[in-house]
Amino acid sequence: MEFSSKLLENAVNEMSQLPGIGKRTALRLVLHLLKQPKEQSQKLAATLVKMRDEINFCANCHNISDSKLCEICANPRRDEQLVCVVEDIRDVMAIENTSQYRGHYHVLGGKISPMDGIGPGDLTITSLVEKVKTGNVRELIFALSSTMEGDTTNFYIYKQIEPYNITTTTIARGISVGDELEYADEVTLGRSILHRIPFESSLKST
Numbered sequence: 007m008e009f010s011s012k013l014l015e016n017a018v019n020e021m022s023q024l025p026g027i028g029k030r031t032a033l034r035l036v037l038h039l040l041k042q043p044k045e046q047s048q049k050l051a052a053t054l055v056k057m058r059d060e061i062n063f064c065a066n067c068h069n070i071s072d073s074k075l076c077e078i079c080a081n082p083r084r085d086e087q088l089v090c091v092v093e094d095i096r097d098v099m100a101i102e103n104t105s106q107y108r109g110h111y112h113v114l115g116g117k118i119s120p121m122d123g124i125g126p127g128d129l130t131i132t133s134l135v136e137k138v139k140t141g142n143v144r145e146l147i148f149a150l151s152s153t154m155e156g157d158t159t160n161f162y163i164y165k166q167i168e169p170y171n172i173t174t175t176t177i178a179r180g181i182s183v184g185d186e187l188e189y190a191d192e193v194t195l196g197r198s199i200l201h202r203i204p205f206e207s208s209l210k211s212t
Contacts, residue, residue: 007033068113070095078102078111085109087144090199091134091163093117093151101149109147112137117155118162123191126162137165145173148205164205174205208209 007029009015014036021032039047063069064076071077078084078098088109092098098111114129136142150156164174177199178194 017138041211067111068115068133069098069111083108087142088147089134089137089143089145090147090149091160092149093156097149101199103165104199112158114150117144117150117153118159119155124169131163131166134163138170138172145175147199148174149199160205176205 009020017036018029018032020031021027021035023090026034043116056057056106057135061069062074064079064150065074066073066079067076069076069078073080079086085108089112090107090109090113091103091114092101093114093116095113098113101107112130113133114131114134116124116129118124118126146163148160148161148163159160160176167174
C-alpha cells in the first residue's frame with residue numbers, strides 16, 4: 007500500500023495493530039478522522055491517553071475500575087461469598103448483561119496455555135487461592151470458555167483450592183464446547199449461570 011504522506015502511513019500502521027483491523031480498514035478509519043473537525047480527533051486522542059494513564063484494576067477482583075474497588079465489589083448488595091472465575095473483563099460484561107448473577111468476580115487475565123507461553127504464574131491464580139484461604143468464599147463458579155485451555159485452567163485452580171473444602175461449580179454446558187464465553191447470547195449465558203453444576207461432575211463427563 008503506497009502512501010503520499012508519511013504521517014498518514016504512520017497513523018494507518020498504528021491503527022492496524024488493533025484486533026480485527028487490517029490495513030484497508032485502518033486507512034478508512036484514519037481518513038474518516040481527517041474529515042472530522044480537528045477538535046473531535048483531539049478529544050478522541052485525549053480520552054484514550056487519559057484512559058491509559060488513569061485506569062485501575064480492582065484490588066479485589068482485577069476487573070477494570072476507576073477507583074481502588076470496582077463498582078461490583080463496592081456494592082454491599084452483591085454476595086461476596088459467591089465468586090465467579092472468568093478469563094477477562096469482557097466475560098464480566100457478558101455475564102452482567104444477563105442480570106442473572108449477583109455475586110462477585112475474579113478476573114484471571116487469561117487461560118493457561120503452554121503453546122502461547124502462558125503459565126499459572128502469568129495469571130491471577132495466586133490471589134484467587136489467597137481469597138479462598140480467608141474462608142470468606144462459599145462457592146467458586148468456573149465460568150471459563152469451554153476450550154482445552156479453559157478446562158486445563160479450571161482443573162489447575164480446582165487442585166489448588168481442593169484442600170479448603172469449598173463448593174466448586176461450573177456453568178452448565180449450554181455454552182457449546184470450543185466457544186468463547188463473550189460470544190454466547192445473553193439468554194443462554196444467563197441459564198448457564200443459573201443451572202450451574204458441581205465441578206466434580208464436569209470432570210467425570212470429560
